[in-house]
Amino acid sequence: MRTLIIVCLFSLVAAALGVPKEYYTDKYDNIDLDEILSNRRLLIPYVKCALDLGKCSADGREMKSHIVDAMETECAKCTKKQKRNTRRVLKHIIINEKDYWEQLKAKYDPIAKYWPKYEEAVNKDDKEFFDE
Template sequence: MRTVILVCLLAVAALARPEKEYYTDKYDNIDLDEILDNRRLLIPYIKCSLDQGKCSADGREMKSHIRDAMETECSKCTKKQKKNTRKILRHLIIHEKDFWEQLKAKYDPTAKYYPTYEHAVEIDDKAFFGEA
Protein backbone atom coordinates (compact mmCIF):
# COMPACT_ATOMS: atom_id res chain seq x y z
CA MET A 1 0.00 0.00 0.00
CA ARG A 2 2.81 2.41 0.85
CA THR A 3 4.43 1.72 -2.51
CA VAL A 4 1.19 2.57 -4.33
CA ILE A 5 0.88 5.83 -2.38
CA LEU A 6 4.53 6.70 -3.05
CA VAL A 7 4.12 6.03 -6.79
CA CYS A 8 0.96 8.17 -6.85
CA LEU A 9 2.73 11.03 -5.05
CA LEU A 10 5.67 10.87 -7.45
CA ALA A 11 3.31 10.89 -10.42
CA VAL A 12 1.45 13.93 -9.07
CA ALA A 13 4.74 15.72 -8.40
CA ALA A 14 5.95 15.00 -11.92
CA LEU A 15 2.71 16.28 -13.42
CA ALA A 16 2.75 19.40 -11.25
CA ARG A 17 6.20 20.42 -12.48
CA PRO A 18 5.86 23.26 -14.98
CA GLU A 19 6.96 22.65 -18.54
CA LYS A 20 10.01 24.47 -19.81
CA GLU A 21 9.23 28.12 -20.40
CA TYR A 22 9.87 29.49 -23.89
CA TYR A 23 9.64 32.94 -25.42
CA THR A 24 6.60 33.40 -27.62
CA ASP A 25 6.91 31.94 -31.09
CA LYS A 26 4.36 34.42 -32.41
CA TYR A 27 6.94 36.15 -34.62
CA ASP A 28 9.04 33.15 -35.61
CA ASN A 29 7.75 33.15 -39.17
CA ILE A 30 8.87 36.62 -40.19
CA ASP A 31 11.17 36.65 -43.21
CA LEU A 32 14.45 37.23 -41.41
CA ASP A 33 16.54 37.12 -44.59
CA GLU A 34 14.43 39.89 -46.11
CA ILE A 35 15.06 42.07 -43.05
CA LEU A 36 18.79 41.35 -42.87
CA ASP A 37 19.24 41.95 -46.60
CA ASN A 38 17.47 45.32 -46.49
CA ARG A 39 18.95 48.02 -44.25
CA ARG A 40 15.75 50.05 -44.56
CA LEU A 41 13.98 47.21 -42.73
CA LEU A 42 16.85 46.27 -40.44
CA ILE A 43 17.84 49.66 -39.00
CA PRO A 44 14.48 50.28 -37.24
CA TYR A 45 14.89 46.99 -35.34
CA ILE A 46 18.40 47.94 -34.30
CA LYS A 47 17.34 51.45 -33.28
CA CYS A 48 14.42 49.98 -31.33
CA SER A 49 16.86 47.74 -29.46
CA LEU A 50 19.06 50.74 -28.69
CA ASP A 51 16.13 52.93 -27.54
CA GLN A 52 16.87 55.28 -30.45
CA GLY A 53 13.66 54.80 -32.38
CA LYS A 54 10.12 53.51 -32.36
CA CYS A 55 9.47 49.82 -31.93
CA SER A 56 7.08 47.64 -33.88
CA ALA A 57 5.23 44.93 -31.95
CA ASP A 58 7.76 42.29 -32.95
CA GLY A 59 10.61 44.71 -32.25
CA ARG A 60 9.29 45.31 -28.72
CA GLU A 61 8.98 41.58 -28.16
CA MET A 62 12.53 40.97 -29.35
CA LYS A 63 13.92 43.84 -27.29
CA SER A 64 12.17 42.65 -24.13
CA HIS A 65 14.17 39.40 -24.23
CA ILE A 66 17.64 40.54 -25.31
CA ARG A 67 19.23 40.75 -21.88
CA ASP A 68 17.64 37.56 -20.55
CA ALA A 69 18.51 35.60 -23.70
CA MET A 70 22.08 36.87 -23.59
CA GLU A 71 22.55 36.03 -19.92
CA THR A 72 21.00 32.55 -20.19
CA GLU A 73 22.46 31.60 -23.60
CA CYS A 74 18.96 31.72 -25.02
CA SER A 75 17.68 29.01 -22.68
CA LYS A 76 14.06 30.04 -23.30
CA CYS A 77 14.50 30.16 -27.07
CA THR A 78 13.02 27.55 -29.34
CA LYS A 79 15.42 25.87 -31.77
CA LYS A 80 14.27 28.20 -34.51
CA GLN A 81 14.81 31.26 -32.31
CA LYS A 82 18.32 30.07 -31.47
CA LYS A 83 19.14 29.61 -35.12
CA ASN A 84 17.67 33.02 -36.00
CA THR A 85 19.49 34.68 -33.11
CA ARG A 86 22.78 33.32 -34.35
CA LYS A 87 21.98 34.49 -37.87
CA ILE A 88 21.21 38.00 -36.59
CA LEU A 89 24.35 38.12 -34.45
CA ARG A 90 26.51 36.92 -37.34
CA HIS A 91 25.03 39.60 -39.58
CA LEU A 92 25.52 42.38 -37.03
CA ILE A 93 29.08 41.35 -36.18
CA ILE A 94 30.14 41.12 -39.83
CA HIS A 95 28.03 43.80 -41.55
CA GLU A 96 26.90 46.27 -38.89
CA LYS A 97 29.98 46.69 -36.70
CA ASP A 98 29.07 50.17 -35.45
CA PHE A 99 25.64 49.03 -34.33
CA TRP A 100 27.14 45.84 -32.84
CA GLU A 101 29.46 48.00 -30.72
CA GLN A 102 26.49 50.09 -29.53
CA LEU A 103 24.48 46.97 -28.68
CA LYS A 104 27.42 45.55 -26.73
CA ALA A 105 27.78 48.80 -24.80
CA LYS A 106 24.08 48.84 -23.94
CA TYR A 107 23.42 45.19 -23.12
CA ASP A 108 26.84 43.94 -21.99
CA PRO A 109 28.93 46.88 -20.75
CA THR A 110 31.19 44.60 -18.67
CA ALA A 111 31.96 42.32 -21.64
CA LYS A 112 30.77 39.29 -19.72
CA TYR A 113 28.75 37.71 -22.53
CA TYR A 114 29.59 39.15 -25.94
CA PRO A 115 32.88 37.26 -26.49
CA THR A 116 30.83 34.05 -26.61
CA TYR A 117 28.58 35.53 -29.26
CA GLU A 118 31.44 36.94 -31.31
CA HIS A 119 32.95 33.45 -31.25
CA ALA A 120 29.66 32.21 -32.74
CA VAL A 121 30.65 33.75 -36.06
CA GLU A 122 33.56 31.34 -36.28
CA ILE A 123 31.84 28.03 -35.51
CA ASP A 124 28.91 26.06 -36.88
CA ASP A 125 25.38 26.02 -35.39
CA LYS A 126 25.61 22.56 -33.82
CA ALA A 127 28.82 23.31 -31.97
CA PHE A 128 27.57 26.72 -30.83
CA PHE A 129 24.33 25.36 -29.43
CA GLY A 130 25.90 22.29 -27.84
CA GLU A 131 24.33 19.85 -30.28
CA ALA A 132 27.59 18.38 -31.58
Protein backbone atom coordinates (compact mmCIF):
# COMPACT_ATOMS: atom_id res chain seq x y z
CA MET A 1 0.00 0.00 0.00
CA ARG A 2 2.84 2.38 0.82
CA THR A 3 4.35 1.73 -2.62
CA LEU A 4 1.07 2.67 -4.30
CA ILE A 5 0.94 5.93 -2.36
CA ILE A 6 4.54 6.75 -3.30
CA VAL A 7 3.86 6.05 -6.98
CA CYS A 8 0.76 8.24 -6.88
CA LEU A 9 2.70 11.05 -5.23
CA PHE A 10 5.48 10.88 -7.81
CA SER A 11 2.86 10.94 -10.56
CA LEU A 12 1.23 14.03 -9.08
CA VAL A 13 4.56 15.78 -8.66
CA ALA A 14 5.56 14.92 -12.23
CA ALA A 15 2.25 16.28 -13.51
CA ALA A 16 2.60 19.44 -11.45
CA LEU A 17 6.14 20.02 -12.68
CA GLY A 18 5.06 19.62 -16.27
CA VAL A 19 7.14 16.52 -17.02
CA PRO A 20 6.78 15.91 -20.74
CA LYS A 21 4.10 13.45 -21.73
CA GLU A 22 5.29 10.19 -23.24
CA TYR A 23 4.26 9.85 -26.89
CA TYR A 24 4.51 7.08 -29.43
CA THR A 25 7.30 7.59 -31.93
CA ASP A 26 6.53 10.13 -34.63
CA LYS A 27 9.00 8.48 -36.98
CA TYR A 28 6.22 7.39 -39.35
CA ASP A 29 3.93 10.41 -39.01
CA ASN A 30 4.82 11.76 -42.43
CA ILE A 31 3.79 8.77 -44.52
CA ASP A 32 1.39 9.66 -47.31
CA LEU A 33 -1.85 8.51 -45.70
CA ASP A 34 -3.97 9.69 -48.64
CA GLU A 35 -1.98 7.47 -50.98
CA ILE A 36 -2.40 4.46 -48.70
CA LEU A 37 -6.12 4.97 -48.15
CA SER A 38 -6.78 5.46 -51.84
CA ASN A 39 -4.92 2.31 -52.87
CA ARG A 40 -6.11 -1.07 -51.51
CA ARG A 41 -2.84 -2.66 -52.63
CA LEU A 42 -1.06 -0.42 -50.10
CA LEU A 43 -3.73 -0.48 -47.38
CA ILE A 44 -4.52 -4.18 -47.08
CA PRO A 45 -1.00 -5.28 -46.05
CA TYR A 46 -1.28 -2.97 -43.02
CA VAL A 47 -4.66 -4.46 -42.14
CA LYS A 48 -3.37 -8.00 -42.60
CA CYS A 49 -0.35 -7.15 -40.44
CA ALA A 50 -2.69 -5.98 -37.66
CA LEU A 51 -4.68 -9.20 -38.01
CA ASP A 52 -1.58 -11.45 -38.02
CA LEU A 53 -2.54 -12.57 -41.53
CA GLY A 54 0.48 -11.19 -43.35
CA LYS A 55 3.99 -9.88 -43.03
CA CYS A 56 4.54 -6.56 -41.32
CA SER A 57 6.69 -3.72 -42.57
CA ALA A 58 8.64 -1.73 -39.98
CA ASP A 59 5.92 0.91 -39.78
CA GLY A 60 3.27 -1.83 -39.70
CA ARG A 61 4.98 -3.48 -36.73
CA GLU A 62 5.18 -0.13 -34.96
CA MET A 63 1.48 0.53 -35.57
CA LYS A 64 0.49 -2.96 -34.45
CA SER A 65 2.53 -2.75 -31.26
CA HIS A 66 0.40 0.18 -30.05
CA ILE A 67 -3.10 -0.91 -31.05
CA VAL A 68 -4.20 -2.30 -27.69
CA ASP A 69 -2.64 0.49 -25.62
CA ALA A 70 -4.04 3.20 -27.89
CA MET A 71 -7.48 1.61 -27.83
CA GLU A 72 -7.53 1.25 -24.04
CA THR A 73 -6.24 4.78 -23.36
CA GLU A 74 -8.09 6.57 -26.17
CA CYS A 75 -4.76 7.22 -27.82
CA ALA A 76 -3.34 9.06 -24.80
CA LYS A 77 0.23 8.67 -26.10
CA CYS A 78 -0.68 9.75 -29.62
CA THR A 79 0.32 13.11 -30.99
CA LYS A 80 -2.51 15.24 -32.40
CA LYS A 81 -1.52 14.14 -35.89
CA GLN A 82 -1.56 10.46 -34.88
CA LYS A 83 -5.02 10.83 -33.35
CA ARG A 84 -6.34 12.52 -36.48
CA ASN A 85 -4.74 9.93 -38.77
CA THR A 86 -5.94 7.01 -36.65
CA ARG A 87 -9.49 8.27 -36.84
CA ARG A 88 -9.21 8.80 -40.61
CA VAL A 89 -7.97 5.24 -41.07
CA LEU A 90 -10.71 3.82 -38.85
CA LYS A 91 -13.37 5.77 -40.71
CA HIS A 92 -12.05 4.52 -44.03
CA ILE A 93 -11.96 0.90 -42.87
CA ILE A 94 -15.42 1.06 -41.27
CA ILE A 95 -16.94 2.45 -44.47
CA ASN A 96 -14.88 0.75 -47.19
CA GLU A 97 -13.48 -2.45 -45.69
CA LYS A 98 -16.38 -3.86 -43.67
CA ASP A 99 -15.08 -7.46 -43.65
CA TYR A 100 -11.71 -6.37 -42.32
CA TRP A 101 -13.39 -4.07 -39.81
CA GLU A 102 -15.34 -7.03 -38.42
CA GLN A 103 -12.12 -9.05 -38.15
CA LEU A 104 -10.32 -6.20 -36.37
CA LYS A 105 -13.17 -5.84 -33.90
CA ALA A 106 -13.20 -9.58 -33.21
CA LYS A 107 -9.45 -9.63 -32.63
CA TYR A 108 -8.94 -6.46 -30.60
CA ASP A 109 -12.30 -5.81 -28.95
CA PRO A 110 -14.55 -8.88 -28.95
CA ILE A 111 -16.72 -7.50 -26.13
CA ALA A 112 -17.29 -4.18 -27.94
CA LYS A 113 -15.92 -2.03 -25.15
CA TYR A 114 -14.09 0.48 -27.36
CA TRP A 115 -15.12 0.25 -31.02
CA PRO A 116 -18.83 1.23 -30.90
CA LYS A 117 -18.01 4.92 -30.49
CA TYR A 118 -16.14 4.89 -33.81
CA GLU A 119 -19.02 3.23 -35.62
CA GLU A 120 -21.44 5.68 -34.02
CA ALA A 121 -19.31 8.64 -35.12
CA VAL A 122 -19.23 7.29 -38.69
CA ASN A 123 -22.98 6.67 -38.68
CA LYS A 124 -23.62 10.23 -37.47
CA ASP A 125 -21.02 11.57 -39.92
CA ASP A 126 -19.41 13.33 -36.96
CA LYS A 127 -16.78 15.42 -38.74
CA GLU A 128 -15.51 16.95 -35.49
CA PHE A 129 -14.75 13.52 -34.06
CA PHE A 130 -12.66 12.51 -37.05
CA ASP A 131 -11.05 15.88 -37.80
CA GLU A 132 -10.26 16.91 -34.22
